[in-house]
Amino acid sequence: MSRAFYWLLPHPLLTLLLAVVWTLLQNEISAGMVVFGIILGIVIPWGTSIWWPDTPKGFRLGKMVTYSLMVLWDILVANIQVAWIVLSVPNAKLKPAWIVVPLELRQPEAITVLAGTITLTPGTVSADLSDQGHSLLVHVLHTDDPDAVRDDIMTRYQNRLKEIFI
Amino acid sequence: MTGEIIGTYATAISLLIGSAFIIVGVIGLLKFNDPMTRLHAPTKVGTIGIGMLLLAAMIHAFTLGQTSVHEVLIMAFLFVTAPISAHFIAKVNIHTRTCQTPPPPPRDDTWSTLSTPDQEPQAEAATKS
Numbered sequence: 001m002s003r004a005f006y007w008l009l010p011h012p013l014l015t016l017l018l019a020v021v022w023t024l025l026q027n028e029i030s031a032g033m034v035v036f037g038i039i040l041g042i043v044i045p046w047g048t049s050i051w052w053p054d055t056p057k058g059f060r061l062g063k064m065v066t067y068s069l070m071v072l073w074d075i076l077v078a079n080i081q082v083a084w085i086v087l088s089v090p091n092a093k094l095k096p097a098w099i100v101v102p103l104e105l106r107q108p109e110a111i112t113v114l115a116g117t118i119t120l121t122p123g124t125v126s127a128d129l130s131d132q133g134h135s136l137l138v139h140v141l142h143t144d145d146p147d148a149v150r151d152d153i154m155t156r157y158q159n160r161l162k163e164i165f166i
Numbered sequence: 167m168t169g170e171i172i173g174t175y176a177t178a179i180s181l182l183i184g185s186a187f188i189i190v191g192v193i194g195l196l197k198f199n200d201p202m203t204r205l206h207a208p209t210k211v212g213t214i215g216i217g218m219l220l221l222a223a224m225i226h227a228f229t230l231g232q233t234s235v236h237e238v239l240i241m242a243f244l245f246v247t248a249p250i251s252a253h254f255i256a257k258v259n260i261h262t263r264t265c266q267t268p269p270p271p272p273r274d275d276t277w278s279t280l281s282t283p284d285q286e287p288q289a290e291a292a293t294k295s
Contacts, residue, residue, distance in 0.1 A: 021239065024235050024236070024238065024239050025236070025239065027234060027235060027236060075213050075214065076214065079187065079210055079213065079214040082194075082206065082210055083187060083190045083210070086190050086191075086193060086194040086197065086207065087190065087193070091197065091198065091199055094198070094203065096200065096202060096203050098266065098268045098269055100268075100269060100271055100272065102272065102273070115249065115253065116245075116246070116249040119209060119248070119249035119252050119253065120209070120213055120245060120248065120249055122206065122209055122210040122213065122214075123206060125202075125205055125206060125209065125252055125253075125256055126249070126253060126256075127202075127253070127256035127257065127259075127260060127268070128256065128257060128260055128268070128277045128278060128279050129277070129278050130271035130273070130274035130275075130276070130277055130278065131274050131275055131276055131277065131278045131281045132273070132274040132275075133274075134271065134273040134274050135271040135272060135273060135274065137268050137271070137277060139202050139205070139206075139256065141203055141206040
């Protein structure tokens with residue numbers, strides 16, 4: 001039963017996501033469009049499953065929702081901070097810095113989410129990954145204490161992502 | 167009637183906040199003189215500036231009585247794709263050495279952008295000829 005389920009739906013969450021996106025694209029909810037969205041959600045992952053050999057098995061949707069809300073709030077706060085830096089700090093006094101974040105996450109999906117979060121939060125841009133994937137290079141716009149920024153990223157984002165992607 | 171007035175004001179305030187953040191982003195883009203610090207300005211425009219403009223569009227459509235959820239999708243796709251372009255601009259900056267050279271990673275050999283296989287094809291060509 002489980003094997004048949006995974007043969008038909010190699011990525012169950014992707015199926016759900018595609019159905020929801022298709023329904024949102026229609027801008028109105030009708031039964032026909034929901035059914036068509038579900039059909040698309042089954043056919044597209046099934047047809048492209050050759051290029052996605054590894055299914056991320058452990059993924060906690062509930063924690064991902066709270067994580068996204070927390071990131072949205074952080075984006076709001078950091079935006080105001082960076083706007084203030086842009087307007088008030090002259091170029092000569094700006095202290096940009098490279099920081100290196102040691103990665104404890106191993107799944108590519110989890111590292112992608114972490115890098116995307118760092119870039120979306122204004123003031124930090126994730127620039128590069130080391131060749132074996134053990135550390136992430138982050139550029140900070142203006143900071144007095146680079147180590148504090150690194151610890152903040154590790155405790156605030158990485159520890160939560162470790163719980164989301166098991 | 168009052169609902170319409172509140173909607174109009176909410177739309178106007180969202181538009182103003184969004185435009186203010188976009189103009190701050192543009193000022194940052196013009197003011198900073200290093201490619202890596204310049205990169206920080208557009209990421210801000212991409213998140214809250216566009217977000218507030220889309221929120222204004224949603225509130226406006228809602229006051230006119232036509233619910234519109236396309237904006238949520240625009241937001242979602244923007245949030246997924248914006249970090250990728252920023253990441254590639256940063257990689258080009260590191261690759262062309264137009265910024266400070268980053269510190270070496272503690273556990274691995276080098277950064278993936280800097281580990282170019284340039285020497286190997288030349289060495290192969292040298293051994294062949």
